[in-house]
Amino acid sequence: MTRPRPRSESPATDFSVALLDEFVRLGVRDLVLCPGSRSQALALAAAEFERLGALTLHVRIDERVAGFVALGLAAESRRPVLVVSTSGTAVANLHPAVLEAHHSGVPVIVLSADRPDELRGIGANQTTEQRGIFGPQIPTTDVPAPTGAEREPEYAARIARDAVASARGAVHVNLSFREPLSAAITLDGVDTEWTAPASATPIEPVALEPAAGTVVVAGHDAGDAAERLARELGAPLLAEVSSGARFGPNLVVAYRELLAEPGFGDEVRRAIVVGHPTLSREIPALLHRPDVEVVVVRGRTSEPYDPGRTARIVDAIAVHGEPERSWARPWVGRWVAASRMLLEQPSTAPPIDASRSSTPAEQSAYAKHVLAELRRPVDRRMLVEAVWAATWPHDRLVLGASRLIREADRVVPGKRIRVHANRGLAGIDGTVSTATGIDLAVGAEREAAGAARGVTRVLLGDLTLLHDQGGLGLVPGEPTPRLQVIVGNDGGGTIFDGLEVAASADTAALERVMLTPQRVDLAALAAAHGWEYRRAATRSELDQALTASELPVLIEVPLER
Ligand SMILES: Cc1ncc(C[n+]2csc(CCOP(=O)(O)OP(=O)(O)O)c2C)c(N)n1
Known part of the structure; x- marks a missing residue:
């Protein structure tokens, strides 16, 4: 339900308030904005929402910076974050962050201000074609300039609901505003009660059984479920550093080296991919192999990672049965132990006994060693x-x-x-x-x-x-x-x-x-x-x-x- 509000002198302001009312009701808590004239109704309404404790405003000068600040806020909080910009090149400066949000599945909602229809296509100042400005992957919802019609607040609320519902990555809402571009307002309160929406469609997991020769590949943002999956499947865990799964007893850090090693990589028969692997050449090479069955768990990204184009893409996996110790222990143990060996460095630490030595020569040698270690240039x-x-x-x-x-x-x-x-x-x-x-x-x-x-x-x-x-x-x-x-x-x-x-x-x-x-x-x-x-x-x-x-x-x- 839209909260009834008294009307101001500016339909642009009333529309902006109704829009933010609904975004806040849907759980949005952060809005990043850069200054501009055409976007003033949104910016000033946002300031009023912040005064009432309903939104946190983050003001930046440069839209490129603002876009990435929004991306970071959304990546960490996992809630949709709004970015407000004025018209023209300001919107284009959001493009890098919008693309990153799209490809990494981080919910960023762009609210760009625009000239109304009658000022488009006639060379009006700071006016370009903003519909579709982020390319075909990120379609624009183009909102005509509000006129003060009675049902506009409801329409604004629907725009906000649709934006949040489709925010599995970047979303673009282009809002035209006519003069008067804003009016002074004082709001008497904001409804912020919010319950996380239940997942719309229940996910149907695909059943997999543990089998020797399986590895779990955890790419970027795989999350800790990938670590559990590796244990349940009795599989070595080839987890990238930003996977969120770089831990646990099955972790194999030196996966690059081992994938190229006889007795390891060549014995892989099945690879389960979670997240988005990007850091090595060895992983895509593995997934291209005709003798390796590839199962990819769909994640937040817009495209499932499938370099060989033959993977079975699933929404989730449920492991049926337990890995048999007879094959699981040696299979996982071999990878984990070999990885540890490969990473061991010859120790540069001074021998501990020397520190307790009573001979001045040994003590001074020890001190020199410690000093040399501390002065070692960083590599x-x-x-x-x-x-x-x-x-x-x-x-x-x-x-x-x-x-x-x-x-x-x-x-x-x-x-x-x-x-x-x-x-x-x-x-x-x-x-x-x-x-x-x-x-x-x-x-x-x-x-x-x-x-x-x-x-x-x-x-x-x-x-x-x-x-x-x-x-x-x-x-x-x-x-x-x-x-x-x-x-x-x-x-x-x-x-x-x-x-x-x-x-x-x-x-x-x-x-x-x-x-x-x-x-x-x-x-x-x-x-x-x-x-x-x-x-x-x-x-x-x-x-x-x-x-x-x-x-x-x-x-x-x-x-x-
Ligand atoms: C926006 C953008 N432009 C260009 C590239 C191509 N690129 C990838 S790494 C890199 C150089 C990175 O240099 P630096 O951060 O100094 O790291 P170093 O290579 O010295 O480790 C460039 C230009 C890119 N990935 N993104």
Whole structure:
């Protein structure tokens, strides 16, 4: 039921209020907006909803940033988040985040303001074709300019209901507004009671029986159900670092190496895929094999992951029966033990006995050893392991689309922490902004629960950071995010050094068009935005920086190319 409201002087404002009334009633709690004239009715109505405690408003200057902040809020809270923009290029700047939301199944609802019909197609200022602006995958609901007709609030409520119902990813609602573009309003209250809607269609799980030769592949956002599935099936768990299933007794970290190893990869006969694997070449190669039966569990993403185009796509799996110990123990045990062996590093720790030695020579040798260890320059493996070790369940970890996410995927051990990454399209854009949204969502939830706050750590390369410099902006009046942005600075996009092309192309050309070198002064960048700055070149500097309390902080870690 729409809450009856007295009418104002502006149909645009009345429509905006009715729309937000229904969004709030349906459980929407966050709205991100950027300034603009055509969108003023929505923006001012949103401010009024915030005054009444019904919505949290997040104001940003740049729509590209705003889109990713909304994405982060929605990815963490798993509730639809609204983004309001004015007309013209403002809407287009939301496109990267909208595409990521679409491909990763994160509910982001764009409310773009537009000119009414009579001002379209005549060269009116700041007016373009906004219907279909995000492409055929994200159709537009085009809403004509409100006129003040009696049933408009009901119509607005229906628009909101349809948007929430279809928000399995990005949704676009384009709203035309005519003058007067807004009127002053004071609302007397907002109905926020909300019960989570029951799942519309009950999911019918497909029965599978445990069988030797099965592996579970947990790609991005697979969730902890993938870990349980691996145990129930007696299967090694090949879980990517942002899968949400990187833990448990069946976890195989060194899955890349083992898939290529006789006695392991060649003995796989069935692969169950959950989530969206994107971090290795070995997984798609496995799923292409004619001797491997592939079952893909449909997830939040718009397209199920099926590189071989032969997979059986299912909504859910129910395991019937238990794995027989006679084959399950050796099958899983072999993978898990071999993975552990492959990851073991020769110990660099000083012999513990030496610390207790009474001979000065041995003691001094010990001290030198400790010092050398602490002064060891940070390399990629040390960096990802230190960040992983510093992160706990009340923290969040956000991994950019640089080399470091792949390094983490190769080496970090099982740990039940929440890891985010924009793997829908694996863009290097919007990473700091996404992390900001994630942090704001965690903050709101933990504050409501009276729980202690952790930090949101972002681990990325230098180009990925520089791509989203706007995301570092701290807007006065907005909450300061508890961010630790850790940038592995190797002077450009060195991920391309690992491609085949690096062996054949002209080195200078490769440097110019792929590495794209940069020499930005990151200390000055941090200072410009009012962030703390630390440089961590050694193990001890890194450990200190990761436990430092001033936030937000930019930690620069110089890395060898
Ligand atoms: C928006 C966008 N543009 C371009 C790319 C292609 N791309 C992938 S990784 C990368 C370079 C990343 O560089 P950096 O963050 O410094 O990490 P490094 O390669 O040094 O580990 C680029 C340009 C992309 N994924 N997304």
